[in-house]
Amino acid sequence: MNARFLLLGGCLGLGLAACGGEGASEETTAREVEVAAGGPIVVYAVNYPLAYFAGRIGGDDVDARLPVPADEDPAYWNPTAEAISAIQAADIILLNGAGYAGWTEKASLPRSKLVNTSASLADRYIEADESLVHAHGPEGEHEHGSMAFTTWLDPTMAIEQARAIRDALAALRPEAESRFDAAFSELETELEDLDQELAAAAAALEGTPVLGSHPVYQYLAGRYGMDLWSVHFEPDESPSDSGWQELQEMQRERAAPLMLWEADPEPATRVRLEREFGISSIVFSPCANTPDVDDYMDVMRENAQRLSAIAD
Amino acid sequence: MSGTSYLALRYLVFHRWKTAVLVTALTLILFLPVGLRVLVRQSSEQLTSRAEATPLLIGAPGSPTELVLNSLYFGSDVPATIPYTESDLVEGTGLATPIPLYVRFRVREQPIVGTTPEYYGFRNLELADGRLPAILGEAVLGAAAARALEVGVGEHVISSPESVFDIAGVYPLRMLVTGVLEFSDTPDDNAVFVDIKTAWVIEGLGHGHQDLARPEAAAGVLRREGNVVIGNASVMQYNEITSENIDSFHFHGDPSAFPATAVIAVPADDKASALLQGRYQDGSTVQIVRPDAVMADLLGTVFTVERYVVAGAAIVGLATLATALLVFLLSLRQRSRERETLSKIGGSPAAITALMGSEIVFVLATALTLAALLTWLASRYGAEAARAVVGL
Numbered sequence: 001m002n003a004r005f006l007l008l009g010g011c012l013g014l015g016l017a018a019c020g021g022e023g024a025s026e027e028t029t030a031r032e033v034e035v036a037a038g039g040p041i042v043v044y045a046v047n048y049p050l051a052y053f054a055g056r057i058g059g060d061d062v063d064a065r066l067p068v069p070a071d072e073d074p075a076y077w078n079p080t081a082e083a084i085s086a087i088q089a090a091d092i093i094l095l096n097g098a099g100y101a102g103w104t105e106k107a108s109l110p111r112s113k114l115v116n117t118s119a120s121l122a123d124r125y126i127e128a129d130e131s132l133v134h135a136h137g138p139e140g141e142h143e144h145g146s147m148a149f150t151t152w153l154d155p156t157m158a159i160e161q162a163r164a165i166r167d168a169l170a171a172l173r174p175e176a177e178s179r180f181d182a183a184f185s186e187l188e189t190e191l192e193d194l195d196q197e198l199a200a201a202a203a204a205l206e207g208t209p210v211l212g213s214h215p216v217y218q219y220l221a222g223r224y225g226m227d228l229w230s231v232h233f234e235p236d237e238s239p240s241d242s243g244w245q246e247l248q249e250m251q252r253e254r255a256a257p258l259m260l261w262e263a264d265p266e267p268a269t270r271v272r273l274e275r276e277f278g279i280s281s282i283v284f285s286p287c288a289n290t291p292d293v294d295d296y297m298d299v300m301r302e303n304a305q306r307l308s309a310i311a312d
Numbered sequence: 313m314s315g316t317s318y319l320a321l322r323y324l325v326f327h328r329w330k331t332a333v334l335v336t337a338l339t340l341i342l343f344l345p346v347g348l349r350v351l352v353r354q355s356s357e358q359l360t361s362r363a364e365a366t367p368l369l370i371g372a373p374g375s376p377t378e379l380v381l382n383s384l385y386f387g388s389d390v391p392a393t394i395p396y397t398e399s400d401l402v403e404g405t406g407l408a409t410p411i412p413l414y415v416r417f418r419v420r421e422q423p424i425v426g427t428t429p430e431y432y433g434f435r436n437l438e439l440a441d442g443r444l445p446a447i448l449g450e451a452v453l454g455a456a457a458a459r460a461l462e463v464g465v466g467e468h469v470i471s472s473p474e475s476v477f478d479i480a481g482v483y484p485l486r487m488l489v490t491g492v493l494e495f496s497d498t499p500d501d502n503a504v505f506v507d508i509k510t511a512w513v514i515e516g517l518g519h520g521h522q523d524l525a526r527p528e529a530a531a532g533v534l535r536r537e538g539n540v541v542i543g544n545a546s547v548m549q550y551n552e553i554t555s556e557n558i559d560s561f562h563f564h565g566d567p568s569a570f571p572a573t574a575v576i577a578v579p580a581d582d583k584a585s586a587l588l589q590g591r592y593q594d595g596s597t598v599q600i601v602r603p604d605a606v607m608a609d610l611l612g613t614v615f616t617v618e619r620y621v622v623a624g625a626a627i628v629g630l631a632t633l634a635t636a637l638l639v640f641l642l643s644l645r646q647r648s649r650e651r652e653t654l655s656k657i658g659g660s661p662a663a664i665t666a667l668m669g670s671e672i673v674f675v676l677a678t679a680l681t682l683a684a685l686l687t688w689l690a691s692r693y694g695a696e697a698a699r700a701v702v703g704l
Contacts, residue, residue: 078558105509108446108509
C-alpha cells in the first residue's frame with residue numbers, strides 16, 4: 001500500500017515524465033529490415049577459427065568479421081571503444097567461451113546477440129594449471145583465469161562450436177537453414193578428417209612426452225591422449241635463464257623429444273633446444289588470428305602433416 | 313460599445329481590486345476541478361503509455377507496484393533482487409528477448425540504470441552526442457540528467473554512497489560520460505545509464521586493484537602460500553576504470569548469480585507472451601507482471617481519489633459561487649442610491665438592470681476566459697511545469 005500512497009503523492013511528477021514513444025531504435029530497425037530483406041548477416045567473432053566457421057557455414061548470407069588486428073593475439077586483445085561500438089551493432093557476436101577473450105567480460109555487449117559457441121561443451125573444459133589465487137578484502141580468496149581456452153584445437157569440439165554457429169545463423173535467417181546445413185555438413189566432414197589425421201599422428205607419439213612452448217595445447221593433448229607439458233617460451237623472444245632452467249628441470253623428469261610452437265621459434269632457440277636438450281621444434285599453429293596465407297583448414301592440415309612427419 | 317456596457321466596464325475598472333478578487337476567486341474555482349482532471353488524465357495516459365510499451369516484467373516476489381515503479385520510472389524503493397541468470401532462463405525459452413535492469417544506485421539525485429545495450433533500442437533512445445557505453449566504467453546520460461549534473465561527453469560522474477554513514481560500504485565509482493541521449497520526455501531523461509556490469513562494480517561485486525604478483529604491490533602482500541597471495545588492507549583498489557587499469561578489473565563469484573532488480577521480457581507475439589506468463593504462474597521464486605495491468609490497478613486508485621478531490625472542489629466552488637452571489641447582492645443593496653440617481657436622470661428600470669447585469673456578466677465572462685486559458689496552459693505545459701516543480 002505504501003507504493004500506492006507514493007504514487008498518489010508523486011503521480012503527477014512521475015507520470016508527466018513518462019510519456020513518449022517506445023519501440024526499436026531507428027538504427028536497429030533499419031538493421032533488422034536489412035537482415036530481413038536478405039542482406040548479409042554481420043557476424044563478429046572473437047577469434048579467427050570462429051570467423052572462419054561462420055564464413056564457411058554462412059557463405060554469401062554472412063559477413064564474418066574478426067576485429068582483431070593481424071599482429072595481436074585475440075585472446076589478449078583489448079579493443080578500443082570505437083571497435084566495441086562497431087561490434088555492438090553486429091547481428092551476431094561469436095564468443096569462444098572458456099574465458100577466452102577477457103575483454104568481452106568488460107565490454108558492454110548486447111546479450112541477445114552473444115553466442116557462446118562452447119556453451120554445450122562446458123563439461124569438457126580443461127582447467128589451466130597456472131591460475132593465480134589471491135585473497136584480500138571481505139571477499140576472501142579468489143583466482144584469476146582458470147580454464148584453458150583454445151577449445152578448437154580439439155576438432156570434435158570445433159565441430160560443436162561450428163554447430164552452435166549454424167544454429168545461431170539459422171535462428172536469425174530460417175529461410176537459409178538448408179544452405180547453412182549443407183555448408184556445415186561439409187565443414188563437419190573436413191573437421192572429422194582432420195581429427196583422423198591428427199589421431200594418426202598422435203598415435204605414433206603414444207607414450208612420448210611432448211612439450212608445448214606455451215600452455216595452449218591442452219585440448220589437442222586431451223583429445224589425442226598426448227603427454228603434454230608446457231613452458232612459457234615466446235617464438236619471437238629468446239627464453240630467459242629461468243625459462244631454460246625450468247625446461248632443464250622438466251627434461252630431467254621426462255626427457256621430451258619434441259616441442260610444439262605457435263610460430264617458428266628464433267633460430268638460436270631452435271638450435272639450443274636441439275643441441276642441449278635433444279628437442280626438435282615443430283610449429284603447430286593454433287591459428288587464433290587470420291593466417292597470412294591459406295585458411296584455417298589449410299593451417300590445421302599443415303599442422304597435422306608436420307606432426308605426422310616428425311612422429312614418423 | 314453600448315452605453316450600458318461602457319458604464320458597466322467603467323464601474324468594474326473603478327472598483328478594480330474588488331473586481332480582481334471576484335474574478336480570481338471565480339477563475340480558480342472554475343479551473344481547479346477541470347485543470348486537475350486534465351492533469352490527472354494526462355498523467356495517467358503518460359504512465360499508461362510507458363507501461364503499455366513494456367510488455368512483461370520479471371522480478372522478485374513482492375509488490376508488483378514497487379517492481380513496476382522502480383523498473384519503469386526509476387522511482388519507489390529498490391525491490392528485492394533476482395539473479396541475473398533469470399535473463400538466461402527467459403532467453404532459453406526462446407519466447408522473449410530479456411533486458412535485465414539493475415536500478416539501485418544514484419549519482420546525486422539521478423538514478424543509475426544498469427542494463428544492456430538492448431535497452432536503448434527498446435526504448436527508442438537516440439544519442440544527441442557521443443556514443444553508448446562500450447566498456448566497464450562508462451555512462452551515457454539522459455538529457456535531463458546531463459543538465460542536472462552539469463556534465464557532458466568526456467566529463468565524469470561519481471556514484472553516490474547509499475548512506476553517508478556507510479563508510480565501509482560501496483566505493484564511489486568515477487565514470488566517464490561517453491554520450492548524452494536526446495530528450496525523450498520519459499523517465500529515461502533523468503537516468504544515468506551504465507552497463508549492468510558497471511552497476512555490479514559499484515556494488516563491489518567486481519573490482520580492480522594492484523596486481524599482487526608484481527613487485528610494486530609488495531607492500532600490499534600479507535603472505536604467500538603456494539600460488540595463493542594474501543593481500544592486506546592496504547591493497548589499492550581503483551575507483552575509476554581506465555584503459556590502463558581495466559585489465560585488473562574482475563568479478564568475484566558467478567556473474568549469473570549477480571543481482572538484477574528486474575528483467576524486461578519482450579515476447580515475439582501474444583502467444584509467446586501467454587506461454588511465458590504461464591511458465592511463471594507458480595511465482596514462488598520470481599513473479600511476472602504485465603506493467604499495464606499493474607498501472608491500471610494503481611490508476612484506478614488515483615482516479616478514485618481524484619473523484620473525491622473534484623467533488624470537494626465542486627462543493628468549494630458552489631460555496632464560492634454562493635459567496636460571489638452574496639457579494640453581488642450586497643453590492644446591489646449598497647448601490648441603491650446609485651440606482652435612484654440613474655432612475656432620476658432618466659434611466660429606465662430595464663436599463664438599470666441591464667447595467668448591473670452587465671457587470672456580473674463581465675466578471676463571469678472574464679473568469680471563464682481565464683479558467684479556459686489556464687486549462688489550456690495546463691494541458692500544454694503542465695507536464696513540464698510539474699517536472700520543474702517535482703524536479704524530475
